[in-house]
Amino acid sequence: MNNYHRFDCLIVGAGGAGLMAALESSKLAGTAVVTKLYPTRSHTGAAQGGIAAALSNLEEDSWENHAYDTIKGGDFLVDQTAAEILAKDAIECIYDLEHMGLPFDRTPAGKISQRRFGGHTKPNPDYDPSATPGTPNARPRIPVMRACHSADRTGHMILQTLYQQCIKQGVTFFDEFHMVDLIMEDGECRGIIAIEIATGQLHTFHAKSVLLATGGYGRIFKVSSNAYALTGDGPAIAYRHGLPLEDMEFYQFHPTGIYRLGILLSEACRGDGGVMINDKGERFMEKYAPNLKDLASRDVCSRSIYQEVRGGRGIGGRDFVYLDIRADTINRLGTSPTGGKVDSKWVESRLPDIIEFARTYLGVDPIHEPVPIQPTAHYGMGGLPTDIWGRVLRNVQGDEVPGLYSAGESACVSVHGANRLGTNSLVDLVVYGRRAGRDMARHAREVPFQPLPAKPETRSKEQISKLLSQPVKSPWIKIRDEMQRVMMDDCGVYRTAETLENARSTIARLKEQFQLVGVQDKGSVFNTGLLEVLELGNLLDLAEATVAGALARKESRGAHSREDFVDRNDEQYFSHTFASRDGENGTKVDYRPVDILWTEKDGQKVPKYPLEIRKY
Amino acid sequence: MAQSATSPTASSEVRHLTVRIMRFNPEIDDRPHWEQYPIDAEPWDRVLDVIQKVKWYHDDTLGLRRSCAHGVCGSDAMRINGRNQLACKVLVKSLGSDTITVEPILGLPVIKDLIVDMKPFFDHYKSVMPFLVNDDPAPTTERLQSQEERAIFDETTKCILCACCTTACPPFWGDRKYVGPAAIVNAHRFIFDSRDRAASDRLEILNDAEGIWRCRTVFNCTEVCPRDIKVTKAISQVKRALLTGEVPKASVVAESS
Numbered sequence: 023m024n025n026y027h028r029f030d031c032l033i034v035g036a037g038g039a040g041l042m043a044a045l046e047s048s049k050l051a052g053t054a055v056v057t058k059l060y061p062t063r064s065h066t067g068a069a070q071g072g073i074a075a076a077l078s079n080l081e082e083d084s085w086e087n088h089a090y091d092t093i094k095g096g097d098f099l100v101d102q103t104a105a106e107i108l109a110k111d112a113i114e115c116i117y118d119l120e121h122m123g124l125p126f127d128r129t130p131a132g133k134i135s136q137r138r139f140g141g142h143t144k145p146n147p148d149y150d151p152s153a154t155p156g157t158p159n160a161r162p163r164i165p166v167m168r169a170c171h172s173a174d175r176t177g178h179m180i181l182q183t184l185y186q187q188c189i190k191q192g193v194t195f196f197d198e199f200h201m202v203d204l205i206m207e208d209g210e211c212r213g214i215i216a217i218e219i220a221t222g223q224l225h226t227f228h229a230k231s232v233l234l235a236t237g238g239y240g241r242i243f244k245v246s247s248n249a250y251a252l253t254g255d256g257p258a259i260a261y262r263h264g265l266p267l268e269d270m271e272f273y274q275f276h277p278t279g280i281y282r283l284g285i286l287l288s289e290a291c292r293g294d295g296g297v298m299i300n301d302k303g304e305r306f307m308e309k310y311a312p313n314l315k316d317l318a319s320r321d322v323c324s325r326s327i328y329q330e331v332r333g334g335r336g337i338g339g340r341d342f343v344y345l346d347i348r349a350d351t352i353n354r355l356g357t358s359p360t361g362g363k364v365d366s367k368w369v370e371s372r373l374p375d376i377i378e379f380a381r382t383y384l385g386v387d388p389i390h391e392p393v394p395i396q397p398t399a400h401y402g403m404g405g406l407p408t409d410i411w412g413r414v415l416r417n418v419q420g421d422e423v424p425g426l427y428s429a430g431e432s433a434c435v436s437v438h439g440a441n442r443l444g445t446n447s448l449v450d451l452v453v454y455g456r457r458a459g460r461d462m463a464r465h466a467r468e469v470p471f472q473p474l475p476a477k478p479e480t481r482s483k484e485q486i487s488k489l490l491s492q493p494v495k496s497p498w499i500k501i502r503d504e505m506q507r508v509m510m511d512d513c514g515v516y517r518t519a520e521t522l523e524n525a526r527s528t529i530a531r532l533k534e535q536f537q538l539v540g541v542q543d544k545g546s547v548f549n550t551g552l553l554e555v556l557e558l559g560n561l562l563d564l565a566e567a568t569v570a571g572a573l574a575r576k577e578s579r580g581a582h583s584r585e586d587f588v589d590r591n592d593e594q595y596f597s598h599t600f601a602s603r604d605g606e607n608g609t610k611v612d613y614r615p616v617d618i619l620w621t622e623k624d625g626q627k628v629p630k631y632p633l634e635i636r637k638y
Numbered sequence: 639m640a641q642s643a644t645s646p647t648a649s650s651e652v653r654h655l656t657v658r659i660m661r662f663n664p665e666i667d668d669r670p671h672w673e674q675y676p677i678d679a680e681p682w683d684r685v686l687d688v689i690q691k692v693k694w695y696h697d698d699t700l701g702l703r704r705s706c707a708h709g710v711c712g713s714d715a716m717r718i719n720g721r722n723q724l725a726c727k728v729l730v731k732s733l734g735s736d737t738i739t740v741e742p743i744l745g746l747p748v749i750k751d752l753i754v755d756m757k758p759f760f761d762h763y764k765s766v767m768p769f770l771v772n773d774d775p776a777p778t779t780e781r782l783q784s785q786e787e788r789a790i791f792d793e794t795t796k797c798i799l800c801a802c803c804t805t806a807c808p809p810f811w812g813d814r815k816y817v818g819p820a821a822i823v824n825a826h827r828f829i830f831d832s833r834d835r836a837a838s839d840r841l842e843i844l845n846d847a848e849g850i851w852r853c854r855t856v857f858n859c860t861e862v863c864p865r866d867i868k869v870t871k872a873i874s875q876v877k878r879a880l881l882t883g884e885v886p887k888a889s890v891v892a893e894s895s
Contacts, residue, residue, distance in 0.1 A: 059713070060713075060760070062711075062798065063703075063705050063712060065705070065706060065711070067706070067711055067798070068706050068710050116780075117776075120780040121772075121780075121781065123769065123770025123828070123834070125788065125791070125792075125795050125831070126780075127785075128783055128784065128788045130785065132782035132783050132784050132785075133779075133780055172795070175710075178710060179795065182795075183770075187769055189764055189768065189769055190769040190771075220749060249705040249706040249707065250705055250706075250707060251705045283708075375710070382709070382727060382729070383682070384682075497698075499694040499695065542698040543699035547663070547664055547665055547701075548701045548749060548750040548751075548753050550693075551693070551698030551699060554698075
């Protein structure tokens with residue numbers, strides 16, 4: 023059979039999670055990576071500020087601190103076993119990356135350098151509950167230098183290093199192959215169908231273990247930090263096969279996106295002492311997060327910007343505020359990591375890329391001027407539900423889909439809960455990419471290849487020939503534009519039943535229109551028009567699941583902020599959403615309890631991480 | 639939040655651009671030809687935005703690669719007004735005239751429109767052992783590296799493999815077997831890393847007839863690098879290492895235990 027390939031382990035996506043899994047599984051089992059981009063184009067490479075691990079290279083820290091911060095940062099929707107694994111394994115993974123050659127910045131002692139990031143803290147040794155609020159000793163926890171970094175291009179270094187190691191290890195790559203379908207049979211995953219972009223031919227990949235590491239889906243929103251390629255292909259295809267998606271309503275808006283374009287300006291800006299200011303020149307985070315201020319978690323900071331803009335305190339009364347990283351400002355406020363003085367040269371050495379982004383895309387030099395910023399759609403906490411080995415779950419009872427794995431942003435382990443902490447996405451993809459790779463190899467060694475159904479590519483063929491044969495009446499781009507606008511306006515930082523209902527009906531209408539879409543390009547070679555339409559179909563399905571989860575969750579938690587239900591409701595919603603298809607056009611929502619850990623205190627069994635009101 | 643169509647600091651006018659794109663569809667065309675599209679754009683738009691307007695609103699058969707759209711993934715290298723650039727890093731306001739010409743990068747086979755075959759480029763990259771080699775037992779924590787040792791190869795860690803440099807290199811145009819500047823940059827990144835043990839192997843690879851001596855110090859690579867890597871300087875450091883047999887990466891510090 024032409025275009026038939028067989029591998030023990032097949033990995034879809036060549037970002038950090040996919041490459042980490044490939045390095046691991048290929049040690050023990052035949053492995054290939056299918057990727058729609060050249061691996062080094064993956065969006066892991068755009069991650070900037072750092073990757074957290076409690077190495078204690080610059081100050082005392084512990085994995086327990088990291089685990090606690092992760093659980094609190096996720097507004098207690100985090101699965102606690104998974105969070106502890108994340109925090110513990112992070113340390114070993116960082117050393118592994120360093121041994122692979124990752125060029126971390128160094129401390130004066132030659133160790134891996136670390137910086138502060140939002141929500142990463144440790145107990146304040148000088149904490150005094152009776153201290154005057156707002157004074158240093160009134161803070162129960164204080165920022166800690168935990169994010170290992172390589173200037174503000176940490177993700178680039180991770181992606182390059184992992185790809186370099188894949189070359190060294192001889193991992194097989196199918197570059198520029200675009201997945202169009204999963205091969206599901208008897209409730210198992212047995213492979214995938216992918217289109218070879220250069221020829222337009224369909225290929226069948228037969229495998230025992232399939233990993234979906236396809237990244238995020240931020241392109242459902244109008245203003246996003248995400249690459250064009252981030253269209254959630256893995257979760258969307260699984261969703262169409264009837265599998266559930268977990269916690270899709272939790273979508274993170276990063277507070278400091280470049281105005282209008284949404285390009286990310288790293289949280290490291292604030293970790294290194296930068297602050298956000300409003301039209302009156304006020305450091306407004308003092309009001310919303312009196313303890314951690316600009317180093318509060320991202321959901322808190324993004325909502326604060328919206329509040330400032332709504333209160334007429336956006337710059338010039340408009341819809342943006344300023345990020346100020348000038349050395350003078352940092353020195354005046356005493357916000358540098360050590361509290362000591364810094365100069366422009368130091369700022370430039372810590373944040374060279376984001377300074378260049380501001381210069382290029384805004385004509386603003388952050389060394390001398392504040393930078394116009396607004397929240398930008400950044401990261402989906404939700405995704406394919408998995409266990410702690412990356413095995414995809416088919417229901418709220420936790421039954422697996424044999425042979426199917428997911429890791430990285432496409433997965434929901436869940437270590438991010440309702441809101442991810444900065445740097446934890448990189449930790450997630452190395453820790454859980456590695457675990458998934460290990461288990462994929464184990465699985466592949468234990469089971470034989472299962473037969474494929476007859477003509478597994480039929481569904482893909484029909485899908486593509488329909489798109490190529492339907493007349494082009496109106497450009498498909500109009501559907502995408504309307505989806506992005508309605509998701510931004512009605513399912514963004516703030517939501518109500520009314521806005522969400524409008525989003526739901528709009529997406530449903532757009533999905534109907536999408537059924538009639540045709541592609542102008544009828545060719546086989548690099549038909550990127552066809553690929554973009556396939557990707558749009560994926561985005562529409564993920565938008566549908568996102569809105570369904572958001573409508574059903576009548577509380578505010580982490581990144582999900584309902585103006586009609588402003589409080590967290592632990593009685594009803596201390597659980598994960600599983601949204602799946604119900605018939606052709608409906609969505610049903612189910613809930614799975616959060617995994618919590620228990621401990622002994624005075625002979626009593628008590629929660630290890632007791633629920634608390636989340637304040638920064 | 640409503641989206642303003644203008645830059646944050648000032649409102650801006652719409653420019654009526656003529657976008658000339660070198661088109662080639664191997665399933666239809668015998669040879670490449672120019673097509674012209676009228677596109678309205680704002681000064682702060684990226685050339686990538688302009689080209690995508692062509693694709694989305696005029697002709698979805700247009701072939702191009704793109705992903706991150708802010709200069710870090712390296713997908714959209716192309717010749718814009720005769721110069722290799724990333725389309726996402728060039729703003730309309732920086733263009734001298736209202737006519738933009740866009741062509742595929744030179745020296746690699748054109749597959750379709752702005753898409754070239756990147757395989758020869760990546761093959762050259764892979765040929766220089768672009769990975770850390772160190773078989774000494776690893777310590778339980780990190781290998782130590784001083785800030786000075788780390789600084790020596792900082793510049794070449796920035797490479798995003800976009801191919802702007804290699805496809806701007808006249809010796810590469812003349813001889814596609816030449817390993818090219820991007821591969822040398824990536825060899826440099828490891829040759830000068832104090833943790834690496836394979837500098838001599840890489841130097842031997844580059845000492846080949848199709849290796850580093852093909853470089854004629856034209857400086858095109860340095861001029862076009864979208865990451866501002868001083869490519870020619872990096873190449874000259876590798877040449878010097880070959881001539882002197884010395885690789886200055888400061889003394890290797892004791893490994894941590």
